[in-house]
Amino acid sequence: MLPPSRAQLGLFFILLFPANIIGLWWAVGSPLVMEPNSICRKMKRLAGKHAELCQTEPEIVNEVSKGARLGLRECQYQFRSRRWNCTNHNKYFGKILQQDIRETAFVYAVTAAGVIHAVTQACSMGELLQCSCEVIRSRFPPHPIAGAGSEASAWEWGGCGDDVEFGYEKSRQFMDARQKKGKSDIRTLIDLHNNEAGRLALKNHMRTECKCHGLSGSCTLTTCWKKMPHFREVGDQLLERFNGAIKVMGGNDGKTLVPVGHSIKPPDQQDLIYSADSPDFCNANRKTGSLGTRGRACNSTAMDLGGCDLLCCGRGHREEAVVFQENCLCRFHWCCVVQCKKCTVHKEVSLCL
Numbered sequence: 001m002l003p004p005s006r007a008q009l010g011l012f013f014i015l016l017f018p019a020n021i022i023g024l025w026w027a028v029g030s031p032l033v034m035e036p037n038s039i040c041r042k043m044k045r046l047a048g049k050h051a052e053l054c055q056t057e058p059e060i061v062n063e064v065s066k067g068a069r070l071g072l073r074e075c076q077y078q079f080r081s082r083r084w085n086c087t088n089h090n091k092y093f094g095k096i097l098q099q100d101i102r103e104t105a106f107v108y109a110v111t112a113a114g115v116i117h118a119v120t121q122a123c124s125m126g127e128l129l130q131c132s133c134e135v136i137r138s139r140f141p142p143h144p145i146a147g148a149g150s151e152a153s154a155w156e157w158g159g160c161g162d163d164v165e166f167g168y169e170k171s172r173q174f175m176d177a178r179q180k181k182g183k184s185d186i187r188t189l190i191d192l193h194n195n196e197a198g199r200l201a202l203k204n205h206m207r208t209e210c211k212c213h214g215l216s217g218s219c220t221l222t223t224c225w226k227k228m229p230h231f232r233e234v235g236d237q238l239l240e241r242f243n244g245a246i247k248v249m250g251g252n253d254g255k256t257l258v259p260v261g262h263s264i265k266p267p268d269q270q271d272l273i274y275s276a277d278s279p280d281f282c283n284a285n286r287k288t289g290s291l292g293t294r295g296r297a298c299n300s301t302a303m304d305l306g307g308c309d310l311l312c313c314g315r316g317h318r319e320e321a322v323v324f325q326e327n328c329l330c331r332f333h334w335c336c337v338v339q340c341k342k343c344t345v346h347k348e349v350s351l352c353l
């Protein structure tokens with residue numbers, strides 16, 4: 001196996017190493033209350049760009065780490081009923097990151113987008129000194145929203161919008177970290193492309209939100225500001241790109257990527273790209289990072305993803321009775337308690353053999 005590229009080391013740094021530390025934090029309390037310096041203190045041994053960022057901007061490193069976790073949670077949601085479900089089991093997940101399969105592309109893209117999201121949110125909330133929310137000083141009014149407000153109302157930029165530029169830069173700095181420019185191998189090019197595709201899935205889909213001001217519901221003035229898309233929308237979009245991911249290989253000059261196959265369109269900036277075919281993820285395999293699907297809960301009536309046929313790779317499934325307690329027959333008592341009974345629920349689940 002080839003050594004990891006620089007960009008891959010960047011993601012290892014953010015995703016895997018803090019994951020262990022995050023585990024520690026969970027043991028003592030919420031990761032949200034820990035002091036920002038702690039990630040960096042634990043990372044003293046690191047050298048290069050990341051160590052430098054730790055020293056100069058520890059509070060941003062903290063947001064970056066939050067963003068990476070946001071990306072990972074979204075990956076787990078989007079892949080919840082697939083054979084590979086984005087479980088961040090350290091060793092196996094590390095193997096996924098070292099390849100250049102579609103799944104790798106998705107992880108890179110969604111974490112790069114998560115980082116912009118977390119940093120930008122912190123900026124908008126006034127939690128970082130380096131950035132703030134965006135006050136648009138454009139003289140061009142926002143696009144009037146169809147159906148809202150009367151003809152005569154005035155529109156202007158106002159309020160405090162999400163300024164993605166700072167988060168975008170930070171995502172680039174952290175995710176694309178390479179010590180030297182130039183000598184780029186094909187894998188690095190692919191990783192960098194997918195990082196950027198993830199960032200664009202967020203940046204190119206900013207929303208405009210508006211609010212009416214005026215007496216008794218009249219819209220004498222409407223102010224508008226920019227908002228980031230919900231992260232779920234970013235995840236949905238990236239999943240579509242995952243489904244249509246484009247296979248590439250290195251061009252003759254060693255610096256460009258060309259699509260594989262003749263009828264295939266060249267990838268645009270927002271496409272996810274990969275160079276190696278995915279394993280089937282049916283069986284556990286340390287080399288490919290597959291945990292296998294044995295024991296996975298599946299749906300015996302569904303024929304698509306998540307259905308036992310597909311998920312269990314034809315090995316079949318068994319039914320298992322599970323018993324658990326659930327709140328039921330809840331009643332509201334004035335004022336203000338809800339009292340519930342405990343009911344025992346019997347349920348059949350299907351598990352892959």
Ligand SMILES: *[C@@H]1O[C@H](CO)[C@@H](O)[C@H](O)[C@H]1NC(C)=O
Binds near residue numbers: 080085292293294296
């Ligand atoms: C994802 O897969 C792993 C390994 O097969 C399994 O342990 C885990 O429960 C799965 N997660 C979900 C949400 O299905």
Ligand SMILES: *[C@@H]1O[C@H](CO)[C@@H](O)[C@H](O)[C@H]1NC(C)=O
Binds near residue numbers: 300302303
């Ligand atoms: C199983 O799949 C069927 C058909 O797609 C669906 O109607 C049902 O809600 C699914 N059950 C569960 C537990 O997800």
